Amino acid sequence: MHNKNTEITVGMFVAAGIVALFILAMKVSNLADLNDEEGYRVVAEFENIGGLKVRSPVTLAGVRVGRVEAIDLNSQTYNADVTLNLYGSYNQIPTDTAASIYTAGLLGEQYIGLEAGAEDEFLQDGDVIDLTQPALVLEQVIGQFLFSKAEGDE
Amino acid sequence: MIDTIRSLGRWGLDSFERLGRGHIFLLHTLQGVPELFLRFSLVIQQLFSVGVLSVLLILISGLFVGMVLGLQGYNTLVDFGAEESLGVLVSLSLVRELGPVVSALLFAGRAGSALTAEIGLMKSTEQLSGMEMMAVDPMRRVIAPRFLAGLISMPLLAALFSAMGIFGGFLVGHSLLGIDDGAFWSQMQVKTDWYDDVLNGVIKSIVFGFVCTWIALFEGYDATPTSEGVGRATTRTVVHSAFAILGLDFVLTALMFGEG
Amino acid sequence: MPLIKIRDLHFYRGSRAIFDGVNIDIDRGKITAIMGPSGTGKTTLLRLIGGQLRPDRGTIEVDGQDVHKLSHSDLYDLRKRMGMLFQSGALLTDLSVFDNVAFPLREHTKLPESLIRDLVLMKLQSVGLRNAHNLMPSELSGGMARRVALARAVTLDPMMIMYDEPFTGQDPISMGTLVNLIHKMNDAMKLTSVIVSHDVAETAEIADYIYLLSAGKVIEKGSPVQLKRSSSQWVQQFMQGLPDGPVPFHFPGDSLEDDLFSQKVSG
Ligand SMILES: Nc1ncnc2c1ncn2[C@@H]1O[C@H](COP(=O)(O)OP(=O)(O)OP(=O)(O)O)[C@@H](O)[C@H]1O
Ligand SMILES: [Mg+2]
Numbered sequence: 100m101h102n103k104n105t106e107i108t109v110g111m112f113v114a115a116g117i118v119a120l121f122i123l124a125m126k127v128s129n130l131a132d133l134n135d136e137e138g139y140r141v142v143a144e145f146e147n148i149g150g151l152k153v154r155s156p157v158t159l160a161g162v163r164v165g166r167v168e169a170i171d172l173n174s175q176t177y178n179a180d181v182t183l184n185l186y187g188s189y190n191q192i193p194t195d196t197a198a199s200i201y202t203a204g205l206l207g208e209q210y211i212g213l214e215a216g217a218e219d220e221f222l223q224d225g226d227v228i229d230l231t232q233p234a235l236v237l238e239q240v241i242g243q244f245l246f247s248k249a250e251g252d253e
Numbered sequence: 254m255i256d257t258i259r260s261l262g263r264w265g266l267d268s269f270e271r272l273g274r275g276h277i278f279l280l281h282t283l284q285g286v287p288e289l290f291l292r293f294s295l296v297i298q299q300l301f302s303v304g305v306l307s308v309l310l311i312l313i314s315g316l317f318v319g320m321v322l323g324l325q326g327y328n329t330l331v332d333f334g335a336e337e338s339l340g341v342l343v344s345l346s347l348v349r350e351l352g353p354v355v356s357a358l359l360f361a362g363r364a365g366s367a368l369t370a371e372i373g374l375m376k377s378t379e380q381l382s383g384m385e386m387m388a389v390d391p392m393r394r395v396i397a398p399r400f401l402a403g404l405i406s407m408p409l410l411a412a413l414f415s416a417m418g419i420f421g422g423f424l425v426g427h428s429l430l431g432i433d434d435g436a437f438w439s440q441m442q443v444k445t446d447w448y449d450d451v452l453n454g455v456i457k458s459i460v461f462g463f464v465c466t467w468i469a470l471f472e473g474y475d476a477t478p479t480s481e482g483v484g485r486a487t488t489r490t491v492v493h494s495a496f497a498i499l500g501l502d503f504v505l506t507a508l509m510f511g512e513g
Numbered sequence: 514m515p516l517i518k519i520r521d522l523h524f525y526r527g528s529r530a531i532f533d534g535v536n537i538d539i540d541r542g543k544i545t546a547i548m549g550p551s552g553t554g555k556t557t558l559l560r561l562i563g564g565q566l567r568p569d570r571g572t573i574e575v576d577g578q579d580v581h582k583l584s585h586s587d588l589y590d591l592r593k594r595m596g597m598l599f600q601s602g603a604l605l606t607d608l609s610v611f612d613n614v615a616f617p618l619r620e621h622t623k624l625p626e627s628l629i630r631d632l633v634l635m636k637l638q639s640v641g642l643r644n645a646h647n648l649m650p651s652e653l654s655g656g657m658a659r660r661v662a663l664a665r666a667v668t669l670d671p672m673m674i675m676y677d678e679p680f681t682g683q684d685p686i687s688m689g690t691l692v693n694l695i696h697k698m699n700d701a702m703k704l705t706s707v708i709v710s711h712d713v714a715e716t717a718e719i720a721d722y723i724y725l726l727s728a729g730k731v732i733e734k735g736s737p738v739q740l741k742r743s744s745s746q747w748v749q750q751f752m753q754g755l756p757d758g759p760v761p762f763h764f765p766g767d768s769l770e771d772d773l774f775s776q777k778v779s780g
Contacts, residue, residue, distance in 0.1 A: 116409025128449035383603030
């Protein structure tokens, strides 16, 4: 009897521990995202990616539709080739969609925002997004602002 | 002067000898572990006294540590207008550091000292000798099941601690300070990585569980078999475990998060 | 050939010799008593025979095997055939009386639980504690604990049993029962028994042979009758329990006069 109760409480303890680990995996960390690999890949070439990182989110109209899978340097153009992994359920994104790199909040992390185009054809695995806009680099923006200000003064 | 050097030398030799005995002890313990899978009921009993009896302490401590993190984190973040990042701060602090470290310290104080006292008393009341004479190897029958139970319990306890702490941080952040719960969870999810953060934390807690249980069992087994000796061994368990946990935490952190 | 053969045994605690060249033979099927003043190393001798301590010189053979040359697993196999009753009882405090007696059976045999139950209750019956089988060791008196330990020592039906002070803490009735029990078990089970005891009368009653130890040496050996007739003053004092005589009551070291004198000088 005593033994049985011990076994039951031990079972509950182990189950609770595993549930806690599961919560850490699914609710706290990004394991849930890592798992749906059944998406499709498209490549977008950016002049400058700023602080974009592998696994940064990809959104469309604010909805998360995928994540950055890889970032490589294109050895011909010296631009950055960013491979996006888009979730399989969002398979109706027009081919003339534009991709831009935004910053969430002033100091927040960077992510890719898509703007849907008007084409009837949809992006497929292996396609390339042509319309891209590079990340805003704060120093450049400030530099340009001061430059134009100086020009205006003349 | 000569006496000081001599006692220093004696201390050094003693420490080396203890270290050696500790490693031989570990070796014998590990040899006893495989056959436990044929008699798992022994381990279940120990999981009860090592794991289950520590759960309440771990849950309550985790909740409060999380709530304090929520309050302190909010006060710091709000100056930068980044209070939405509270979830990230709470989850990363807990999952990477506080979860494994604090729960291991609590484990050493609660379960480790109890293990040392139990084994030490079994030695001083000749129960271990008695077993040997009944042809039952105490390393296999007494030490190994407790070791395996400690090894299994520690990561589970650390996960419970972290989960409870994050819940505590959420309670304070959302209910008390009014942070949007969507922002809290989604930022946390984006910034907390399963491999780099959660799994590394789990690895830490497994290492801590290994070392703490080892220290506790060895101190008990090596204790002078008197009430005073057992008392001193129990103190040593807590002190040595704390040093080992904090030292190893630095090493592991440097290895895991150093280059990132 | 004797079951236990001890030759030229030397054993030291620090620099103090507990045994200084001891030879002992313990015959099969006999009850052999080891007697001597408190602190001479009788418990130590039993631990040496059981292989828990290592002699500094000399050999101990049990059933033809040199105990201290055996491998770990051979030693444990040998111990299965040795029972030992510890001076303190050494019951496992987290198990009930029943589980304590069942412990060796559960560890070493695959007997069904119903058979274990019958065996255990029978052993407990023989020491008069069958109805105490639900108690925990902390609920037993010292004498009861030793009787439970005795029941446990014989559960595996060993070839020999070593009793460390089986009679201390027993009232006259259970003492008588125990003396009978040890005697009967020895005859019925063809056991070899080694008894360490201070109770001269009871021990002499059942022992076939007695060794008297003191100061690391065998002082005298022989049957109880021979010892009682011994001309040695030492033996006479010990066997009759006289307060005055050559047997030292004090732990060896400086004499009282020396201690007091040096106290005066240094103080
Ligand atoms: N662990 C130990 N370390 C150092 N000395 C010890 C140790 N155990 C026993 N001794 C010494 O060994 C001697 C023999 O001890 P032992 O317990 O064998 O005596 P004994 O003959 O069984 O005495 P008693 O009849 O009182 O039980 C004692 O004088 C004791 O001082
Ligand atoms: Mg003794």
